Amino acid sequence: MPRPAEVALPSDREVLVTRTFDAPRQLVWDAHTRPELVQQWQGYEGWDMPVCEMDVRVGGKYKWLWRNRDDGKQFGFFGTFTEVQAPSKLVHHQYFDPGDMDFAMPAGDPCIVSLELSEQGRVTTLVCNLTFASKDARDDAVSTGMTDGMEHSYTRLDDIVQAAA
Amino acid sequence: MVQYQPARLDASFAALSDATRRGILERLGQADASITELAGKFQMTLTGMKKHIGVLEQTGLVTTEKVGRVRTCRLGPRRLEQEAAWIERYREIAEQNYQRLDGLLEKLQATPSRRSRTQE
Numbered sequence: 001m002p003r004p005a006e007v008a009l010p011s012d013r014e015v016l017v018t019r020t021f022d023a024p025r026q027l028v029w030d031a032h033t034r035p036e037l038v039q040q041w042q043g044y045e046g047w048d049m050p051v052c053e054m055d056v057r058v059g060g061k062y063k064w065l066w067r068n069r070d071d072g073k074q075f076g077f078f079g080t081f082t083e084v085q086a087p088s089k090l091v092h093h094q095y096f097d098p099g100d101m102d103f104a105m106p107a108g109d110p111c112i113v114s115l116e117l118s119e120q121g122r123v124t125t126l127v128c129n130l131t132f133a134s135k136d137a138r139d140d141a142v143s144t145g146m147t148d149g150m151e152h153s154y155t156r157l158d159d160i161v162q163a164a165a
Numbered sequence: 166m167v168q169y170q171p172a173r174l175d176a177s178f179a180a181l182s183d184a185t186r187r188g189i190l191e192r193l194g195q196a197d198a199s200i201t202e203l204a205g206k207f208q209m210t211l212t213g214m215k216k217h218i219g220v221l222e223q224t225g226l227v228t229t230e231k232v233g234r235v236r237t238c239r240l241g242p243r244r245l246e247q248e249a250a251w252i253e254r255y256r257e258i259a260e261q262n263y264q265r266l267d268g269l270l271e272k273l274q275a276t277p278s279r280r281s282r283t284q285e
Contacts, residue, residue: 041265
């Protein structure tokens with residue numbers, strides 16, 4: 001039974017996410033590195049993922065783009081892989097692409113995302129460290145792709161419900 | 166899960182509606198400071214600064230401690246509550262993604278894979 005994700009703030013610009021999965025490490029690695037699998041779980045309610053390109057090797061690039069199902073607005077992330085040790089460690093530099101959303105966060109310095117997987121008896125532990133360029137950048141992350149994606153969907157839903165009333 | 170009471174939220178909004186008070190919180194976010202230092206930085210009288218600090222103290226956004234003749238101000242428990250709320254928000258979003266991943270992993274293990282024949 002997987003334990004829910006835990007989030008900690010080890011320093012003023014880091015986020016540490018820990019989660020277990022009832023699956024072999026290789027599968028969890030595949031789910032994070034094969035575009036056709038990534039598209040099936042990464043994202044937000046009410047958003048499609050029209051672009052999921054990943055060249056998983058050192059120096060390889062990736063691009064993720066989400067589009068809102070109702071109004072077509074887009075935002076995403078892109079970057080470069082700097083460390084690839086299948087199936088245990090994946091490090092990439094992540095840049096935010098605000099697209100045509102009205103986010104406060106500027107598309108500036110990258111966040112360094114470091115993913116480590118370990119397995120014990122068919123249970124895989126994921127530890128993901130996100131190190132932002134600054135405390136402000138980290139604090140802004142709550143109102144970028146992560147949560148504004150959700151807020152945008154809920155706002156649209158409110159609009160639709162009110163229009164129908 | 167952090168629960169907020171409406172009255173406390175209103176007081177916080179009122180406390181944060183003033184630009185000087187927001188500035189004070191930003192300054193204290195960098196380091197503790199005495200009321201005298203804050204008065205100097207924001208170019209106001211000691212009395213004026215005490216009023217602002219009083220409002221912030223009431224909402225728990227700032228706590229103060231008097232040692233000798235110096236009253237030191239620092240960010241209060243309410244600020245930590247906000248940080249906890251931030252963490253919870255972030256966690257919720259991550260968890261939603263991971264629950265979808267749980268479903269995908271279950272699906273991948275259920276169907277026979279051409280790659281592996283060691284699944285139970």
